[in-house]
Amino acid sequence: MTKRSLSPVHHLPPAKRTHLSPFPTPTSIPLARSSGFESLYDELILHIFTCLSYTDLCTLQSTNRNWARLSLDNQLWKNLYLREFGRLRLRGFRGFAGRKDGRETKGLPGRVAAEGVQDWKRMFRISANWRNGRCQVSTLDEMATTSHTSTSQTSQQRVGTSTLEREANVPQIALAGKYIIMSTPGLSHSPLVLVLSPAVPKHVIHVTPIRAQQPVRVTTLAVDQSSRMSANLHIAVCLSNGDVYVHELYSPSRKHHYAPPFKTPRTAPIIQAGYSHPVLVTLSESFSLSVYDLTHEAMQVVHVLTSFTSFPPTSLVLTMPEPQIYKLLLTYASPVYPAHWSVGVTEVILASANTSFHGPPSPSTSPTRPPSLVCTRSTRAFDIPAGWVDEAKLRVVRKQWGRKVGGVAATQTDGRWVVLAPALAGEEARSPSGGFTPASLPLQLYRLSTPPVRASTGAVPKLTFVRNLLGPTSPVSALALADGRCVSLGVDGRVWVWDLENEWGKEVTSPEVGSCEWEDPVSGLEGTIAFDERRIITAGASGNVLVRDFDFDN
Numbered sequence: 001m002t003k004r005s006l007s008p009v010h011h012l013p014p015a016k017r018t019h020l021s022p023f024p025t026p027t028s029i030p031l032a033r034s035s036g037f038e039s040l041y042d043e044l045i046l047h048i049f050t051c052l053s054y055t056d057l058c059t060l061q062s063t064n065r066n067w068a069r070l071s072l073d074n075q076l077w078k079n080l081y082l083r084e085f086g087r088l089r090l091r092g093f094r095g096f097a098g099r100k101d102g103r104e105t106k107g108l109p110g111r112v113a114a115e116g117v118q119d120w121k122r123m124f125r126i127s128a129n130w131r132n133g134r135c136q137v138s139t140l141d142e143m144a145t146t147s148h149t150s151t152s153q154t155s156q157q158r159v160g161t162s163t164l165e166r167e168a169n170v171p172q173i174a175l176a177g178k179y180i181i182m183s184t185p186g187l188s189h190s191p192l193v194l195v196l197s198p199a200v201p202k203h204v205i206h207v208t209p210i211r212a213q214q215p216v217r218v219t220t221l222a223v224d225q226s227s228r229m230s231a232n233l234h235i236a237v238c239l240s241n242g243d244v245y246v247h248e249l250y251s252p253s254r255k256h257h258y259a260p261p262f263k264t265p266r267t268a269p270i271i272q273a274g275y276s277h278p279v280l281v282t283l284s285e286s287f288s289l290s291v292y293d294l295t296h297e298a299m300q301v302v303h304v305l306t307s308f309t310s311f312p313p314t315s316l317v318l319t320m321p322e323p324q325i326y327k328l329l330l331t332y333a334s335p336v337y338p339a340h341w342s343v344g345v346t347e348v349i350l351a352s353a354n355t356s357f358h359g360p361p362s363p364s365t366s367p368t369r370p371p372s373l374v375c376t377r378s379t380r381a382f383d384i385p386a387g388w389v390d391e392a393k394l395r396v397v398r399k400q401w402g403r404k405v406g407g408v409a410a411t412q413t414d415g416r417w418v419v420l421a422p423a424l425a426g427e428e429a430r431s432p433s434g435g436f437t438p439a440s441l442p443l444q445l446y447r448l449s450t451p452p453v454r455a456s457t458g459a460v461p462k463l464t465f466v467r468n469l470l471g472p473t474s475p476v477s478a479l480a481l482a483d484g485r486c487v488s489l490g491v492d493g494r495v496w497v498w499d500l501e502n503e504w505g506k507e508v509t510s511p512e513v514g515s516c517e518w519e520d521p522v523s524g525l526e527g528t529i530a531f532d533e534r535r536i537i538t539a540g541a542s543g544n545v546l547v548r549d550f551d552f553d554n
Contacts, residue, residue: 038066042066042070045066045067045070046070046073046076049070049071049073049076050076050079054080054084054124054128057071057076057080058071072121074117074118074119074120074121075120077120077121077123077124078118078120080120080124081120081123081124081127084124084127084128085124085127089533090123090126090127090533090534091127091130091483091484091485091533092482092483092485092531092532092533092534122551125551126533126534126550126551129550129551129552130485130497130499130550131499131504131506132506133497133506133507133508133509134509134550135508135509135535135536135548135549135550135552136509136548136549136552137509137510137511137546137547137548137549138546138547138549139544139545139546139547140180140182140196140537140545140546140547169185169186169526169541169542169543170185170526170527170528170539170540170541171183171184171185171218171528171539171545172218172219172220172221172528173221173528173529173530173537173539173545174221174222174223174235174530175530175531175532175535175537176223176233178197178198178199179195179196179197179233179249180194180195180196180197180537180547181193181194181195181196181221181223181233181235182194182196182537182539182545183217183218183221183237184218185217185543186217187215187216187217188215188216188217189208189209189215189216190206190207190208190209191207191216191217191218191237191239192204192205192206192207193205193207193218193221193235193237193247195233195235195249203249203250205235205237205247207237207239207245207247209239209241209243209259210243210257210259211259213241214241216239216240216241216243217239217240218237218238218239218240219238219239219240219269219270219271220238220270220271220272220273221235221236221237221238221273222235222236222238222273222274222275222280223235223236223275224236224275224276224277225274225275225276225318225319225320226276226277226320227277232248232249233248233249234246234247234248234249234255234275234277235247235248235249236273236275236280238270238273238282240268240269241263241268242259242260242263242264242267242268242269242270243257243258243259243260244257244258244270244273244280244282244292244299245257245258246275246280246294246299255297256294256296256297256298256299257297257298257299258292258298258299258301265284265285265286265288266284266286266288266290266304267284267290268284269284269285270282270283270284270285271283271284271285271312271314272314272315272316272330273316274316274317274318274328275318276318276319276320276326277294278293278294278295279291279292279293279294279318279326279350279371280292280294280299281316281318281328281348283314283316283330285312287306287307287308287310287311287312287332288304288305288306289303289304289305289306289307289330289348290303290304291303291304291305291350291371291373293370293371295370300370302370302371303350303373305348305373305376307332307346309334309335310330310332310333310334310344310346311332311333311334311335312332312333313332313333313408313409313410313411314330314331314332314333314411315330315331315410315411315412315413315481316328316329316330317329317413317414317415319415321453322453324351324352325349325350325351325352325453326349326350326351326371327347327348327349327350327453328347328348328349328350329345329346329347329413329415329448329450330345330346330347330348331343331344331345331411331412331413331418332344332346332411333408333411334380334381334382336382336401336404339406340404340405340406341404341405341406341407341408342380342381342382342400342403342404342405342420343380343381343408343411343418343420343444343446343463344378344379344380344381345378345379345380345413345418345448345461345463346376346377346378347376347377347378347450347461348373348375348376349373349374349375349376349377349453350371350372350373350374351371351372351374352369352371352372375457377450377451377457377459377460377461378460378461379460379461379462379463380463381400381403381418381420381444381446381463381465382400382401382403382404383400384397385397399465400465403444403465405420405422405423405441405444406422406423406424406425407422407423407424407425408420408421408422408423409421409422409423409475409476409477409479410476410478410479410488411479412479412480412481412486413448413481414481414482414483414484415448415450416447416448416484417445417446417447417448417481417484417486417500418445418446418447418448418463419443419444419445419446419469419479419481419486420443420444420446421441421443421476421479421488422441422442422443422444422475422476423441423475423476424441424475436473436474436475437473438470438471438472438473439470441472441475441476442468442469442470443468443469443470443472443476443479443486443488444465444468444469445465445466445467445468445469445486445500446463446464446465446466447463447464447465447466448461448462448463449461449462449464467503469486469498469505470505471496471498471505471506471507472488472490472494472496473490473492473494474490474491474492474494475490475491476488476489476490476491477489477490477491477526477527477540478527478528478529478538479529480529480530480531482531482532484499484500484501485497485498485499485500485531486498486500487529487531487536488529489527489528489529489538491527493510493511493538493540494507494508494510495507495508495510495529495536495538495548496508497536508536508548509548511546526540526541527539527540527541528540534549534550534551535547535548535549535550535551536548536550
């Protein structure tokens, strides 16, 4: 049997590749010539683009329109963002740092709420601006346009004022999502709290004390952590007379209040506060820690803790790691005999009354009962072991002794890191221009290891020294730390940013006028700073409020 002959070529579809056949072809079929990258499919071009860096990707946009269109692919920039920064969100949220990969986790069967489409190229630009210190600096004019009875002082008048009087001229700042929450400086019979947002008009909250008395000022602000990302914000305002008021955004009346009959060291002045409804924690300057229950309109004091070996400056972070369980981290200045300082950390665990710490919840327990104090755990960076020490422990003690400081300007924590900012002591603080170098007062970075929430009471946190943070050309005036990112404000007005996980630091763009000169060192000693994932807000005793925005188009 003879084999079947091949079909004529003209009956076949056009060949994709050149077929070398021994049989003669009656018709010559023209082959398409390749014209380079223009003949490739978009998917193949995008695959090639994934091998490029972000600088090359921005450069090739000017090649032609097709490449410019493909270079804006959202998935392409997502891969670049994850490869460069290694997490699925922007950094800078206040509170405890979560997983290292940046993912949000919740206990099953809960799920993370679905979000809209993210602009990964914009997120890449924001993160790159943080790393390069590039931002747009603007002045917040709302402070000047708000009518207020507080008095303003000139530079010569501020020289003769006390520290408390100069601190009264520094506004308190808090950030919550798109909102900037800020108190007006100075003393007043009815202090104002401004809520600013680029999308909505300015909202003013009038904080009126219940009892008629002398003028007061706002000493600290706290935003409810359970509602900070929603439009229905709850803001706790602490006054210098010890009063505490909780206001709801866009609500004409206050939601909760606490007005002590008279001023005591426990209630005034309050220097730190943390709020996660229905638990509010305040810390006074005398280091009295008060826990309030906000179940009813009139706030109730349920716990009072006092320390005689802890001193300001402090930082306070309140979160809820598990349902109905609250974790409070407090950093403070710890004395080192005879005349030096270090940093200490205290962890306070609170639990709701219907939560059993060692078993299932009790059904007979009323959910309206106030939270109970489970345990407190403390540690210090300078801690001498008890009893006799060997050579290994002695070397550790000597290293700790070498890190003691003469004064403390600020302490901050985010649950994973602890930063100590030293301060100049005595007359050196009044003459900062006398040869200050970045190595004069380096910031100290510690790694904080905390035991599990349900660990035994014998487990204690641990502070491990990591390295020094160098860069600032002046002493630190204010410090902020969140999500592995540390931001400092110097008394010269300069701002420095450190990425604690990736080990880099950068000075942020400063205003063009008066940013590098010691025009008023006395007023620069007091300041405040706050930041989130897109901006840094700074304010000083001079009344200037600066916004450094990292989300801008080049």
